[in-house]
Amino acid sequence: MPFDLAFAWSILPDLLRGAIVTAEATFGGMALAMLGGLLLALGRRIGPPPVAGFVRGYISLVRNTPLLVQLYFIFYVLPLAGLSFNALGTGIVTLGLHYSAFLAEVYRAGIDAVPHGQWEAAQALSLSRRDTWRDIILPQAIRPMVPVFGNFLIGMFKDTPLLATITIPEMFGAAEQIAGDTYRYNEPYTLVGLIFLLISYPAALGVRGLERRFGVH
């Protein structure tokens, strides 16, 4: 099974164009998941009982079904109910919704780890609930979460090939396209694997650095 360097070189631009879509999906999905996770965590903690109940149900549902199934559901089933996005939009929304259920747990642990005395000090100063959350509790809760976010970002990055299944031209989709057109599989899939490795591995090392810096002391 020969590896044709010249061919590999020639398909690299296509793969890198795909990598840009991968990056868009990853960062878009993560931004959505961080916001969604926070809202879910707050909804469960300070929302009225129906909201808290909805959040619990949502989190169980999302955590106990595969991402691929959620992706197909949102891409193929929701449009039947008149709710549709373009393919990339669907991918970002699905990644965001999926990961928000996991990040909600991360936020919850972070919030629970803030010592009770911080709430009491804020209350003794007559700070409002809102000011207490925004200025006192969340900044302390989120700091040790930064490396955890990093790990989820890498995890999400490695989940993006699933998006190829709903026609999103991200990096893996681009490789499939090339393979289908040329009947050459070695170069495109090897390159995709290498690119994932070249990004994920240094990122994982970076997260370890973050852990040292932001870890709870």
Added chain:
Amino acid sequence: MSTEPLIRFRGLRKAFGANVVLEDFNMDIADGERIALIGPSGSGKTTVLRLLMGLDTFDGGEIEVGGVPLSRPSEQAKLARRQIGMVFQHFNLFPHMTVMANVTEAPRRVLGLSNAEAQARATGLLRMVGLEAKLNALPRQLSGGQQQRVAIARALAMRPRIMLFDEVTSALDPELVGEVLRVVRQLARESGMTMLIVTHEMSFARDVSDRVVFMERGRVAEQGPPDMIFRNPSNERTRAFLQAILER
């Protein structure tokens, strides 16, 4: 001294499950009075301060501040509590904020002071507690005694009429106790604020207060001017408690 007490505890009751911590607790505190609250561990001293501050709810009786009842949440009760400042045993500074930000946070957010106004106020208070050189430090860069002095400045920045101190030196290394007690003493002498001080430092209790209240099992067992309580307690329990403390 006006006839109407500033703070009034009447028939206060508090239980944690089956553990009745306060039972028919009564105490009146006049405006400007400085009370030292003493008593054995578990007698309910901290609980009295926490209920007054609103950190816990009580099960019966009433607390009034300036005539406003605190048993039910109301706008008036909120405003009454805004006149109360509290200093905790473990400081409870905001660890992610500088000293300056710790002291300016509540005046800016709650009182609506501008940045400049809040900083001017904070600078004055931090000078008073001897920490004007530490404005930009983070709490973890300070000694315990320095942190506690920041916590005092933080509470004072709200210009409270009433200050609560809960064993503010008991978490400190012995050599750092003096600097904190000095600040509290100075406040007691010069500020005219009403102060409720829980402490195990008997000589401090004696010279900082107008009245010593000895608590036992959730009630006031004996009270009076410091000289009387320390020189000639009438209650057998008070005597035994003071004896035990002095022998330590």
